[in-house]
Amino acid sequence: MSMSTSAAAPTKSRPEFRNIHVSQIVRYRMPPAAMVSIMHRISGAALFLALPFLLWLFDLSLISEGSFDRMAAIGSGWVVKLVLLFLAWGFLHHFVAGIRYLVLDMHVGLELPQARRSALAVYAISLPLTLVAALKLFGAF
Amino acid sequence: MASDTPSAGIGARRLVVGAHFGVGSFLLQRLTALILVAFVVILAVRLMAAGPLDYVGWASIFVPLWMKVLTLVAILALLYHAWIGVKDIWMDYVKPMGVRLALQVLTALWLLACAVWSVQILWRV
Numbered sequence: 001m002s003m004s005t006s007a008a009a010p011t012k013s014r015p016e017f018r019n020i021h022v023s024q025i026v027r028y029r030m031p032p033a034a035m036v037s038i039m040h041r042i043s044g045a046a047l048f049l050a051l052p053f054l055l056w057l058f059d060l061s062l063i064s065e066g067s068f069d070r071m072a073a074i075g076s077g078w079v080v081k082l083v084l085l086f087l088a089w090g091f092l093h094h095f096v097a098g099i100r101y102l103v104l105d106m107h108v109g110l111e112l113p114q115a116r117r118s119a120l121a122v123y124a125i126s127l128p129l130t131l132v133a134a135l136k137l138f139g140a141f
Numbered sequence: 142m143a144s145d146t147p148s149a150g151i152g153a154r155r156l157v158v159g160a161h162f163g164v165g166s167f168l169l170q171r172l173t174a175l176i177l178v179a180f181v182v183i184l185a186v187r188l189m190a191a192g193p194l195d196y197v198g199w200a201s202i203f204v205p206l207w208m209k210v211l212t213l214v215a216i217l218a219l220l221y222h223a224w225i226g227v228k229d230i231w232m233d234y235v236k237p238m239g240v241r242l243a244l245q246v247l248t249a250l251w252l253l254a255c256a257v258w259s260v261q262i263l264w265r266v
Contacts, residue, residue, distance in 0.1 A: 041226075041230065044223070044227075045227070048226070051223070051255055052255070055258055055262065059258075059262045061196075061200075062199075062200055062263075062265065063265060064196075068196035068200075069196075099178065102175070
């Protein structure tokens, strides 16, 4: 935050991160926008890997009444529910963060404070929606 | 753009890359994203209008031809969107060219297979 003054006055040495090593990642506190960015990539990769599973469920859900019931039975196990919840988070994060990127592409909210706020807004929207998905998956309503 | 004049390779207007594949990928990633947002909205509206989601209610959403076509367009957009994203991941983290190329080919073939599978899934309803 004090980048403008640090050039003039000599300050105490700070840790420098250039091409950071894997072991440094845990100590590197990323700003919210950077977290949104890496989560966007992780969620996208997860959704890509889950593609065959999701297409298979989609297929089962449409073939017949019997296969629909089979799909529902597969989705009733708690391990599968956890996987589906993770994928629901992945979709919701990727969706909301993606809309943020589309807005940023139009050069809206590029200033640091606004970008920081919109990054936090991504969590404020995607995480409650994930909670709703969790409640739905585990039968709260 | 590339010219043989001595000034072509230097200065503010220097040519940095060749074929501008990146710009095309960038734009198509955004275009496919917009298609997917639109499809999610349409599907959400249809889901809310469908009432109880038993087999008949769910399957009837995908019976009309226009919904099949729309869903297939969305799936193809999704697959191309995934292609650009996954290709970027390979390009960022996998440095040996042979391994990267193999992973990219496998990704492309896999996404192509998913596209064919999607047609089968949708047109069986």
